[in-house]
Amino acid sequence: xxxxxxxxxxxxxxxxxxxxxxxxxxxxxxxxxxxxxxxxxxxxxxxxxxxxxxxxxxxxxxxxxxxxxxxxxxxxxxxxxxxxxxxxxxxxxxxxxxxxxxxxxxxxxxxxxxxxxxxxxxxxxxxxxxxxxxxxxxxxxxxxxxxxxxxxxxxxxxxxxxxxxxxxxxxxxxxxxxxxxxxxxxxxxxxxxxxxxxxxxxxxxxxxxxxxxxxxxxxxxxxxxxxxxxxxxxxxxxxxxxxxxxxxxxxxxxxxxxxxxxxx
Amino acid sequence: xxxxxxxxxxxxxxxxxxxxxxxxxxxxxxxxxxxxxxxxxxxxxxxxxxxxxxxxxxxxxxxxxxxxxxxxxxxxxxxxxxxxxxxxxxxxxxxxxxxxxxxxxxxxxxxxxxxxxxxxxxxxxxxxxxxxxxxxxxxxxxxxxxxxxxxxxxxxxxxxxxxxxxxxxxxxxxxxxxxxxxxxxxxxxxxxxxxxxxxxxxxxxxxxxxxxxxxxxxxxxxxxxxxxxxxxxxxxxxxxxxxxxxxxxxxxxxxxxxxxxxxxxxxxxxxxx
Numbered sequence: 001x002x003x004x005x006x007x008x009x010x011x012x013x014x015x016x017x018x019x020x021x022x023x024x025x026x027x028x029x030x031x032x033x034x035x036x037x038x039x040x041x042x043x044x045x046x047x048x049x050x051x052x053x054x055x056x057x058x059x060x061x062x063x064x065x066x067x068x069x070x071x072x073x074x075x076x077x078x079x080x081x082x083x084x085x086x087x088x089x090x091x092x093x094x095x096x097x098x099x100x101x102x103x104x105x106x107x108x109x110x111x112x113x114x115x116x117x118x119x120x121x122x123x124x125x126x127x128x129x130x131x132x133x134x135x136x137x138x139x140x141x142x143x144x145x146x147x148x149x150x151x152x153x154x155x156x157x158x159x160x161x162x163x164x165x166x167x168x169x170x171x172x173x174x175x176x177x178x179x180x181x182x183x184x185x186x187x188x189x190x191x192x193x194x195x196x197x198x199x200x201x202x203x204x205x206x207x208x209x210x211x212x213x214x215x216x217x218x219x220x221x222x223x224x225x226x227x228x229x230x231x232x233x234x235x236x237x238x239x240x241x242x243x244x245x246x247x248x249x250x251x252x253x254x255x256x257x258x259x260x261x262x263x264x
Numbered sequence: 265x266x267x268x269x270x271x272x273x274x275x276x277x278x279x280x281x282x283x284x285x286x287x288x289x290x291x292x293x294x295x296x297x298x299x300x301x302x303x304x305x306x307x308x309x310x311x312x313x314x315x316x317x318x319x320x321x322x323x324x325x326x327x328x329x330x331x332x333x334x335x336x337x338x339x340x341x342x343x344x345x346x347x348x349x350x351x352x353x354x355x356x357x358x359x360x361x362x363x364x365x366x367x368x369x370x371x372x373x374x375x376x377x378x379x380x381x382x383x384x385x386x387x388x389x390x391x392x393x394x395x396x397x398x399x400x401x402x403x404x405x406x407x408x409x410x411x412x413x414x415x416x417x418x419x420x421x422x423x424x425x426x427x428x429x430x431x432x433x434x435x436x437x438x439x440x441x442x443x444x445x446x447x448x449x450x451x452x453x454x455x456x457x458x459x460x461x462x463x464x465x466x467x468x469x470x471x472x473x474x475x476x477x478x479x480x481x482x483x484x485x486x487x488x489x490x491x492x493x494x495x496x497x498x499x500x501x502x503x504x505x506x507x508x509x510x511x512x513x514x515x516x517x518x519x520x521x522x523x524x525x526x527x528x529x530x531x532x533x534x535x536x537x
Contacts, residue, residue: 054431074425074428080299082475084478093420
């Protein structure tokens with residue numbers, strides 16, 4: 001149970017001469033929600049591709065549990081307009097039976113879109129269909145690349161809440177990239193601030209006081225985040241009703257770890 | 265057997281049988297060309313076919329085999345080159361397409377003892393199709409259709425979202441190679457029909473026509489076959505009655521069908537397509 005799903009040990013990735021990911025360590029267990037934040041070009045996508053097992057390391061080690069089923073929610077579904085595709089057909093391409101596909105769509109509240117064309121979905125609908133596509137495979141590990149992109153502000157909160165609920169239902173590990181700092185701070189267990197290397201990592205409440213975080217995002221962002229974060233003792237369902245729930249926080253290293261070197 | 269024999273003894277029916285066989289594989293493969301934006305890639309492979317012909321004369325192997333080998337070689341080279349991003353893919357394709365065509369023409373001019381019909385190679389010589397060509401076409405068709413059915417889900421998934429497919433365990437790279445090999449084969453067998461300059465049209469036009477009416481990828485592939493059949497049958501009839509060149513007539517008919525479908529079905533399907 002306590003074996004990590006994915007362990008990343010001293011991972012370095014270079015594209016040609018450019019250093020993209022610099023000596024990153026990370027371990028992800030069942031029940032964890034880890035959010036990667038960081039400026040553009042910080043190597044976030046490369047790091048989660050390594051977690052997905054589709055990005056070879058230049059040096060370091062990526063270890064995934066044998067037989068790990070990964071659900072991947074990409075940033076977009078950039079589909080050629082020449083390819084006709086309904087949500088039904090897209091879901092069935094997972095190789096799962098229709099019933100399971102319908103159940104997954106219902107879980108992300110988009111079952112009414114079964115016969116819609118994938119081309120005509122709004123940003124939020126597309127994200128939920130992609131999430132359903134990941135869920136239908138009953139993943140041990142859920143990897144999301146900016147899941148709330150193109151989703152309006154109310155939808156964003158609901159989406160992050162849904163991800164938390166799915167974590168509890170499937171008892172899976174979750175790792176995601178996000179730019180929605182306020183929402184991330186409230187809805188995640190552990191934050192990794194990436195800027196090629198891990199700037200700082202730890203609980204959301206602590207990280208906003210971390211000097212390295214303030215260095216990366218600026219004083220004003222850090223201060224506003226400290227205000228926004230509050231501890232949840234309840235959850236909301238998609239209609240906004242309060243759902244009481246107590247799940248133990250997964251064991252983490254705890255205190256944030258600052259950088260051991262200077263920032264320029 | 266005698267009926268088939270009689271039919272195959274007639275050049276017109278041979279041409280029709282060959283054309284339909286090509287349309288049968290050009291339809292579904294053409295869908296992938298359209299979906300993956302590989303039109304220019306198809307052109308490049310087709311142009312290299314002429315180089316393949318020159319090489320087959322040089323080392324005396326059957327023409328079809330020479331063309332397949334050259335296309336496969338070029339497809340692999342393209343795959344390797346395109347990983348190195350110093351040149352944009354369309355620039356690279358443009359360089360290789362026209363260089364292959366030019367080298368082919370130059371090489372053929374060095375072999376005066378080889379008497380070949382250049383117009384036939386460039387624009388097709390459907391009416392000169394012999395039984396051996398038919399064997400190549402139907403052998404290729406059976407092989408390609410079997411491969412397409414076998415790997416359909418993986419091919420489609422890697423077309424929709426390459427990384428998602430990779431995460432789900434689809435061997436994306438190997439399927440890309442397979443697709444290129446299938447293109448090489450279809451070009452080798454279709455060359456005789458419409459010629460190297462018009463092969464891409466036979467891949468793209470029926471698929472693009474089908475897009476207007478299809479709601480699923482499978483429907484689109486099936487409809488592309490139907491529109492290919494219409495193009496071949498109509499084109500050959502036109503060629504027969506009006507004494508026009510067969511290959512271009514097939515393309516003209518396919519194009520007319522495309523215009524007709526988009527003009528008439530446009531309003532009907534605009535909201536649902």
